[in-house]
Amino acid sequence: MTAMAAAPARPLPLSEREFGLLYAEVQQFYAHQMQLFDSFEAERWAGTFTENAVFDVPTLPEPVRGRTALAANVRRNREAQDRSGEQLRHWIGMLDVQPQSNGTLRTRAYALVYMTPRGGVSRVHRVCVMEDELVLCRGRWRTNHRLVTRDDLA
Numbered sequence: 001m002t003a004m005a006a007a008p009a010r011p012l013p014l015s016e017r018e019f020g021l022l023y024a025e026v027q028q029f030y031a032h033q034m035q036l037f038d039s040f041e042a043e044r045w046a047g048t049f050t051e052n053a054v055f056d057v058p059t060l061p062e063p064v065r066g067r068t069a070l071a072a073n074v075r076r077n078r079e080a081q082d083r084s085g086e087q088l089r090h091w092i093g094m095l096d097v098q099p100q101s102n103g104t105l106r107t108r109a110y111a112l113v114y115m116t117p118r119g120g121v122s123r124v125h126r127v128c129v130m131e132d133e134l135v136l137c138r139g140r141w142r143t144n145h146r147l148v149t150r151d152d153l154a
Contacts, residue, residue: 014099026097026107026134029141034090040081042074050135050144057148085118088125105134105141111148127151 014022029048036045046067049055055070056063064073081088095109108131115125133145 019097019099022099022105023095023097026105026141027095029134030092030095030109033143034092037074038089040074040078042071042078045074046070048142049146050137050142053143054145055143056146058150058153087116087118089114089116089122092130103136104144105132107132107134 033045033048036048049067049070052066053070054063054065055073060073064070077088091112091114092109093112095107098106098108100106108129111126111128111130112124113126113128114122116122128151129149131147131149132143134141135144136142
């Protein structure tokens, strides 16, 4: 998956009710996924991705590929955060969900990363755009590809 084009593909025809239920399901997926990430539940977080998922973020020298590498990255994040004494929290908002004709979902959302130093005041650390391809696996949404861009690096 490359950066998404400005004009989304034609979505599947869904009734307003069906789309509302799908949208709520995707919001719950992200709420769960981000809380696992911020709680350093490495294997459970990696399990919200497909087996061969790609996680492409500008803070890493190359994309992370596969669940094993995703979980290892979360464990490295925990070690770094333990050393720094700063707590990171991720907030996902302004979610756009575009169903695709092949049954996948293309999503685009703003991701705010807050940093709170131990005993300090929280502040916005990064402002990002997160673009995902979600696929249905055994009745559950999984991230197949994630591309994150940062506003400060644009």
